[in-house]
Amino acid sequence: MLERTYIEDVTPEDDGDETTIAGHVHELRDLGGILFVIVRDGTGRLQVVAKEDDTPDLFETAEDLDSEDVVQVTGTLEASDQAPGGVELAPTELTVVSEATDVPSIEISKDVDADLSTRLDERHLDVRKPSTKAVFSLRSKAMQAMTDWFYDNRFEEVDTPELSTAGAEGGADLFPVVYYDKEAYLSQSPQLYKQILVASGFDRLFEVGHAFRAEDFGTSRHVSEIAMFDVELGYVEDHHDVMDVQEESLRHTIRHVVEHAQRELDELGSDLSVPEEDFPRITFEEAREILADEYNHVPEDDDDLDTKGERLLGKYFEEQGHPAVFVVGYPNEKFYYRQDVEGDDIASRKFDLLYLGQELSSGGQREHDIERLTAKMREQGVEPENFEFYLDAFRYGVPPHGGYGLGIDRLVQQLAGLDNIKEAILFPRDPDRLEP
Numbered sequence: 001m002l003e004r005t006y007i008e009d010v011t012p013e014d015d016g017d018e019t020t021i022a023g024h025v026h027e028l029r030d031l032g033g034i035l036f037v038i039v040r041d042g043t044g045r046l047q048v049v050a051k052e053d054d055t056p057d058l059f060e061t062a063e064d065l066d067s068e069d070v071v072q073v074t075g076t077l078e079a080s081d082q083a084p085g086g087v088e089l090a091p092t093e094l095t096v097v098s099e100a101t102d103v104p105s106i107e108i109s110k111d112v113d114a115d116l117s118t119r120l121d122e123r124h125l126d127v128r129k130p131s132t133k134a135v136f137s138l139r140s141k142a143m144q145a146m147t148d149w150f151y152d153n154r155f156e157e158v159d160t161p162e163l164s165t166a167g168a169e170g171g172a173d174l175f176p177v178v179y180y181d182k183e184a185y186l187s188q189s190p191q192l193y194k195q196i197l198v199a200s201g202f203d204r205l206f207e208v209g210h211a212f213r214a215e216d217f218g219t220s221r222h223v224s225e226i227a228m229f230d231v232e233l234g235y236v237e238d239h240h241d242v243m244d245v246q247e248e249s250l251r252h253t254i255r256h257v258v259e260h261a262q263r264e265l266d267e268l269g270s271d272l273s274v275p276e277e278d279f280p281r282i283t284f285e286e287a288r289e290i291l292a293d294e295y296n297h298v299p300e301d302d303d304d305l306d307t308k309g310e311r312l313l314g315k316y317f318e319e320q321g322h323p324a325v326f327v328v329g330y331p332n333e334k335f336y337y338r339q340d341v342e343g344d345d346i347a348s349r350k351f352d353l354l355y356l357g358q359e360l361s362s363g364g365q366r367e368h369d370i371e372r373l374t375a376k377m378r379e380q381g382v383e384p385e386n387f388e389f390y391l392d393a394f395r396y397g398v399p400p401h402g403g404y405g406l407g408i409d410r411l412v413q414q415l416a417g418l419d420n421i422k423e424a425i426l427f428p429r430d431p432d433r434l435e436p
């Protein structure tokens with residue numbers, strides 16, 4: 001490995017220390033006889049001050065530098081009030097590791113916002129921007145925290161196929177693929193496999209995977225390829241056990257981000273707080289009542305909340321100090337949710353979690369009785385015969401179970417305070433974008 005100190009580890013307290021850094025030339029400022037070279041690595045930026053009088057040979061090399069050249073610099077750290085971050089490097093050695101042969105087509109060092117489409121077309125350049133890189137450092141830290149929580153709470157990670165013969169979430173938005181001499185589909189959700197595995201004895205599992213939805217949307221919160229954090233657990237009493245897992249793991253994740261990704265949050269100007277209080281759990285009917293009474297808003301679809309409704313509910317609860325709220329008991333849900341349970345005053349044990357005014361996850365308790373499950377499938381026009389691989393698992397004893405799927409891209413969008421979900425994805429896919 002090339003010798004180097006990560007720039008985020010350099011502080012004014014290191015005054016007088018000799019160190020080596022490596023990174024891209026972020027910015028060059030020539031003051032005649034003094035050259036400021038701002039070097040950027042994946043963790044931050046440091047000002048290198050080359051002086052013609054002190055190190056004439058090195059100064060000559062520095063004068064020939066171009067933006068985005070890759071350099072390795074050794075020198076002495078000097079605390080200075082004038083330096084960005086309060087510390088700079090007086091260089092004694094400067095090596096050009098790799099030269100940039102072209103001039104970047106978008107501004108990397110300045111905060112002029114190119115439009116999103118251009119940024120995504122030139123994503124490899126856009127990601128060099130500290131504010132863009134911060135999104136993905138934050139994403140990595142959030143995912144580390146989330147997976148840690150599940151490992152720490154006796155969940156096991158599983159890996160299920162993304163090619164299959166049937167869709168779990170309904171047939172309309174499937175992507176067909178040519179699979180040898182058959183037609184197959186890209187997975188919409190690991191839903192069926194999660195349940196099969198709980199039946200088989202993986203009674204606390206999670207999976208980080210991709211889900212594909214051929215939805216014909218043009219919204220700021222939908223993409224065609226979704227990173228999904230899926231969870232399933234057995235031996236639940238009801239959907240509240242599932243919400244407990246969703247709530248605790250999310251709180252842990254946000255807390256970790258607030259405590260360990262402050263540099264990224266600062267870079268993004270995102271002011272995030274940890275939702276310490278219990279997330280309110282309201283029924284679907286209560287949600288509709290709040291929308292009608294407080295905002296005179298009636299979602300078009302009787303069985304769902306619309307985007308505007310979710311935003312308004314988010315606002316309503318945020319004003320009361322709750323950034324996250326569960327809406328429980330959606331009517332006419334997919335066949336795998338427990339519905340019409342005797343004694344329940346809700347239509348189903350399905351919930352959505354709204355976080356900062358946007359749906360972040362869906363989940364609930366599942367139907368584990370094969371008779372009721374097949375009846376529900378038939379009622380919904382889903383042929384049980386096409387789901388034998390799934391139903392078979394329910395013939396050998398299945399613990400009562402539940403789970404949820406959380407859209408990772410939406411989580412990052414909200415944590416980072418981004419307008420569009422595509423900003424939270426390195427190489428997003430939508431109806432118009434299949435590259436880069």
Ligand code: ATP
Pocket residue numbers: 216217218219222304305306307308359362
């Ligand atoms: P579901 O569980 O109902 O299949 P979902 O969990 O995949 O949906 P979304 O796709 O975010 O979650 O849908 C939630 C809400 O988003 C919908 O109720 C609808 O109000 C809104 N929505 C979905 N598609 C669009 C669209 N094309 N344009 C505007 N809003 C949309």
Ligand code: AMO
Pocket residue numbers: 169188189190191213215221222223224226228231359360361362363364403404405406407408409410421
């Ligand atoms: P659902 O279809 O609600 O539920 O998806 C779960 C979560 O995935 C995210 N999501 C999306 N994100 C971006 N673009 C999209 N097109 C998109 N579609 C969904 C959302 C959503 O809340 N099997 C169930 C989950 C379960 O019950 O376990 C499912 O897939 O954040």
